[in-house]
Amino acid sequence: EPTTTSVLGYSATRSEGKLIVHRVPIFCACERGGVEFGEAWVSTAVRHAMRQQAEGYLPPLHIRHHEPSTDITNAVQAVGFFRILGAEPITLKGKRRNAILADLIFTDANAMEAVLSMRLPYRSVEIHNVDEPSIDSLALLDHEAPFLELPLLKVSDIADEDGAAVAGATFGAAWSMDATATGSPVVACFRRGTAASL
Numbered sequence: 001e002p003t004t005t006s007v008l009g010y011s012a013t014r015s016e017g018k019l020i021v022h023r024v025p026i027f028c029a030c031e032r033g034g035v036e037f038g039e040a041w042v043s044t045a046v047r048h049a050m051r052q053q054a055e056g057y058l059p060p061l062h063i064r065h066h067e068p069s070t071d072i073t074n075a076v077q078a079v080g081f082f083r084i085l086g087a088e089p090i091t092l093k094g095k096r097r098n099a100i101l102a103d104l105i106f107t108d109a110n111a112m113e114a115v116l117s118m119r120l121p122y123r124s125v126e127i128h129n130v131d132e133p134s135i136d137s138l139a140l141l142d143h144e145a146p147f148l149e150l151p152l153l154k155v156s157d158i159a160d161e162d163g164a165a166v167a168g169a170t171f172g173a174a175w176s177m178d179a180t181a182t183g184s185p186v187v188a189c190f191r192r193g194t195a196a197s198l
Contacts, residue, residue: 009156016161018080019106021115025090025150026082026138027125028099032147035130042087042098044133049084049100058083060137061104063111065144066126079111080104082138092150099150100135111140121152 012021027045030037052059058081066076082102090099106112114120122141127134140153 009154012155012158014158014160017107019112019115019158021104021106021153021155023085023101024104024123024153025099026084026102026123027135028090028092028097028148028150030097030148037130039098041133042100045135046084046087046100048132048134053083058105059135061106061140062137063114063120063140063142065124065139065141066137076139077108077111079108079140080106084135092148102138104138104153114142115140115153116155116158118152118154121154122146123150123153124148 010021010024012019014020027037027042029039029042049059060078061080061082063077063079064075082104085101085103087098087100089096091097092099104115106115111120120140120142122144124139124141124144124146125135126137126139128136
């Protein structure tokens with residue numbers, strides 16, 4: 001069954017200090033600057049990724065593109081890695097195209113919070129050599145418009161590592177159920193972006 005990406009967002013899982021956003025389209029068949037990234041290119045890039053993953057390699061996930069810059073505030077920030085799952089059809093600009101899907105694995109706490117609050121909604125691949133099909137890394141962007149206008153990176157629901165739904169909750173710190181000397185009630189805070197429920 002072809003993938004239908006919902007505007008409602010992607011599912012995610014928290015596990016062992018990581019946030020994994022599932023089945024995110026990161027690239028699809030297209031043409032840019034006279035280079036054709038057709039169905040065969042996409043299929044070859046997926047096969048290449050599967051070989052790498054079988055050997056234990058996952059490509060880097062980072063904020064911003066690797067570009068020459070003298071501004072330290074625009075430095076590339078490593079935030080994790082991604083696992084390519086395969087290619088499936090999606091609709092982009094009214095056309096069905098084969099898209100590469102990946103699980104985005106975040107290891108940086110600040111990046112996790114930025115993703116959950118939709119401060120990194122765009123993504124753009126880096127390809128080192130267009131003649132050797134491969135998605136070499138993935139840049140997350142806060143305001144720079146990407147070439148491919150893929151659905152925004154929005155997390156709609158989160159499951160904890162045991163698989164229980166947490167419905168978009170963010171837990172900032174561990175807490176204890178031990179009784180306090182004052183007998184104060186326990187308060188739980190569920191945060192989503194700038195909103196919170198107590």
